[in-house]
Amino acid sequence: MSIDKDKIKHISKLARISIDSKKSDLLAKDLTSIFKFIEQLNELNTDKVEPLSSILNTPLRSREDKIDDGKIREKILKNSPKNNEEFFVVPKVIE
Amino acid sequence: MSKDKFDYYIEGKKNKYEVIIGLEVHAQVSSNSKLFSGSATKFGAEPNSQVSLIDSAFPGMLPVINKECINQAIRTGLGLNAKINNNSVFDRKNYFYADLPQGYQISQYKNPIVGEGKVLLDMPYGSKEIGIERLHLEQDAGKSIHDMDPTNTYVDLNRSGIALMEIVSKPDLRSPDEVNVYIKKLRTIMRYLGTCDGNMQEGSLRADVNVSVRKIGDKKLGTRCEIKNVNSIKFMQMAIEYESNRQVEMLDDGKKIDQETRLFDTKKNETRSMRSKEDAHDYRYFPDPDLLPLKIEQKLIDELKKTLPELPDNKKERFINDYGLNSYEANVLVSEKDISDYYEEVAKLSDKKLAATWMMGDLFAMLNDKGLNISNSPISAKNFAELVRSIKSGEISGRIAKEVFEIMVESGENPKKIIESKGMKQQSDPKELEKIINEILTKNKDKVDQYKSGKEKLFGFFVGQVMKQSGGKANPQLTNEILKKLLKG
Numbered sequence: 001m002s003i004d005k006d007k008i009k010h011i012s013k014l015a016r017i018s019i020d021s022k023k024s025d026l027l028a029k030d031l032t033s034i035f036k037f038i039e040q041l042n043e044l045n046t047d048k049v050e051p052l053s054s055i056l057n058t059p060l061r062s063r064e065d066k067i068d069d070g071k072i073r074e075k076i077l078k079n080s081p082k083n084n085e086e087f088f089v090v091p092k093v094i095e
Numbered sequence: 096m097s098k099d100k101f102d103y104y105i106e107g108k109k110n111k112y113e114v115i116i117g118l119e120v121h122a123q124v125s126s127n128s129k130l131f132s133g134s135a136t137k138f139g140a141e142p143n144s145q146v147s148l149i150d151s152a153f154p155g156m157l158p159v160i161n162k163e164c165i166n167q168a169i170r171t172g173l174g175l176n177a178k179i180n181n182n183s184v185f186d187r188k189n190y191f192y193a194d195l196p197q198g199y200q201i202s203q204y205k206n207p208i209v210g211e212g213k214v215l216l217d218m219p220y221g222s223k224e225i226g227i228e229r230l231h232l233e234q235d236a237g238k239s240i241h242d243m244d245p246t247n248t249y250v251d252l253n254r255s256g257i258a259l260m261e262i263v264s265k266p267d268l269r270s271p272d273e274v275n276v277y278i279k280k281l282r283t284i285m286r287y288l289g290t291c292d293g294n295m296q297e298g299s300l301r302a303d304v305n306v307s308v309r310k311i312g313d314k315k316l317g318t319r320c321e322i323k324n325v326n327s328i329k330f331m332q333m334a335i336e337y338e339s340n341r342q343v344e345m346l347d348d349g350k351k352i353d354q355e356t357r358l359f360d361t362k363k364n365e366t367r368s369m370r371s372k373e374d375a376h377d378y379r380y381f382p383d384p385d386l387l388p389l390k391i392e393q394k395l396i397d398e399l400k401k402t403l404p405e406l407p408d409n410k411k412e413r414f415i416n417d418y419g420l421n422s423y424e425a426n427v428l429v430s431e432k433d434i435s436d437y438y439e440e441v442a443k444l445s446d447k448k449l450a451a452t453w454m455m456g457d458l459f460a461m462l463n464d465k466g467l468n469i470s471n472s473p474i475s476a477k478n479f480a481e482l483v484r485s486i487k488s489g490e491i492s493g494r495i496a497k498e499v500f501e502i503m504v505e506s507g508e509n510p511k512k513i514i515e516s517k518g519m520k521q522q523s524d525p526k527e528l529e530k531i532i533n534e535i536l537t538k539n540k541d542k543v544d545q546y547k548s549g550k551e552k553l554f555g556f557f558v559g560q561v562m563k564q565s566g567g568k569a570n571p572q573l574t575n576e577i578l579k580k581l582l583k584g
Contacts (some may be wrong), residue, residue: 009376014189014377014379016191049300049507051205053184053382053388054382054388055385056387059387059390060160060386060387060388060389060390061160061387062159062160062161062162062165063159063160063161063162063164064132064161064163065126065128065161065162065164066126066127066128066133066165067127067128067133067134067135068128069128069132069133069134069144069145069147069148069149070132070133070134070135070144070145070147070150071144072139072146072147072148073142073143073144073146076143076148076151076252077143077530078144080152082247084249085242085247086141086142086143086251087142087242087243087249087250087251088142088143088193088249088250089247089248089249089250090193090247090248090250091246091247091248092241092246092247092248093193093239093241093248094191
């Protein structure tokens with residue numbers, strides 16, 4: 001797959017990263033060669049192989065349905081750049 | 096809703112169309128704590144008081160899944176006659192929004208916990224099966240509040256991380272009525288199972304509505320639009336009505352429908368495009384590296400199956416077969432588990448059919464009037480059964496029963512006591528009645544003569560006099576008989 005400038009623009013928008021035009025040329029070239037390298041895997045025949053989402057063979061750890069967390073509003077809001085002691089406050093976002 | 100033939104079509108300028116609807120219902124899982132953290136899920140708590148470091152996405156925090164949420168999803172799947180998948184995977188759905196601190200929602204994409212199932216709808220034109228495509232577990236987002244400050248949005252993360260079940264239907268629904276019945280049926284099933292409280296006011300049940308239209312006779316589905324996050328049945332119906340008419344108008348004007356996400360404006364009663372969501376459709380799903388695949392042993396599924404309560408479809412059939420109710424009565428009485436429990440308690444102690452009639456009539460009307468529901472009814476099931484028994488045995492007439500009922504509502508007292516202390520017993524002694532009737536006939540000689548000369552309408556007058564004289568307690572049937580006999584003589 002070759003990555004062009006438009007694709008870089010799209011990805012950076014999704015990731016909320018601003019990338020200037022000079023840099024996006026460079027990134028397009030880099031990413032294209034990275035994809036080329038990875039695409040070597042396509043040479044393998046995986047028709048009869050189930051997709052693997054984890055290489056670990058341990059079961060998913062679970063917990064009981066107990067309330068043992070929360071009630072730390074002050075602590076959490078302390079890390080917000082703007083708050084009013086009850087809420088996180090962010091610039092107006094409205095549909 | 097009393098039509099016995101399906102007839103929801105939209106007549107355009109040129110063609111007649113049918114409406115195709117599929118729903119993605121988001122049902123909040125009933126659990127004490129959240130899907131991946133130990134914070135509480137209680138509705139209406141102080142803002143941001145039920146938020147842990149996991150729910151607010153602090154770096155280095157790892158999600159650990161809540162066992163009960165898995166069980167609840169399995170129970171719901173079983174209630175929908177669906178296949179439970181022994182292997183499923185949690186994925187990240189990536190998008191940016193202020194009330195989604197992780198920058199992604201943990202959801203299930205390719206491998207959901209529950210596969211295909213079905214739900215039966217009772218429509219006036221017969222029973223209809225709606226296919227379930229899948230059910231998966233996912234996290235809810237926080238809540239953005241836009242109207243508390245002119246320039247800022249406030250974010251409350253109490254809801255962030257609460258477990259949701261997304262139940263996706265096949266595009267089998269064909270009208271707003273069917274959507275209404277489908278949502279109510281899902282809600283009933285989940286409330287029976289105890290897996291979701293179904294409270295739409297509190298947002299425990301919301302839906303994305305997919306709508307498309309196609310010319311009658313066409314096989315291919317039209318392009319659909321998705322109306323996001325509608326939180327009441329009425330709004331769903333209004334949105335479908337508006338959206339399908341909009342699409343028909345466009346098609347008949349020779350225009351093309353764009354597949355897009357739309358928003359239903361409840362004030363203007365219209366849907367409109369959410370352009371800002373267009374890019375966000377690129378969710379870049381991938382398996383969440385923080386979570387291993389979810390393996391479910393058949394043993395667990397079998398165990399949960401054994402503990403399921405009797406579900407509404409089965410209960411309805413039992414009510415019809417064992418209690419002699421008709422389909423309509425059975426439907427109403429199984430619609431809520433509390434109602435069916437109450438009914439069964441009453442039916443056990445009294446006449447089953449009469450109990451149903453009185454429950455669906457006077458009892459429901461009273462509860463509705465007072466804004467109560469069956470679980471806080473001022474009349475206990477035991478007392479209600481006693482009242483039904485008194486009616487059935489002829490101890491009191493239907494009219495007097497209504498009076499007793501009123502007193503029961505006020506006092507919560509036993510009807511036997513009320514009937515006795517107020518002397519409300521029905522006058523069923525023929526001799527006593529004859530005495531009263533004879534008195535009345537003697538007093539109204541002129542009317543008796545008129546009756547005998549053909550003015551038969553006066554019969555009602557005599558009955559009224561007997562009722563008045565007896566304080567409404569005269570047995571109506573007996574009164575009729577005796578009156579007829581004496582008037583002949």
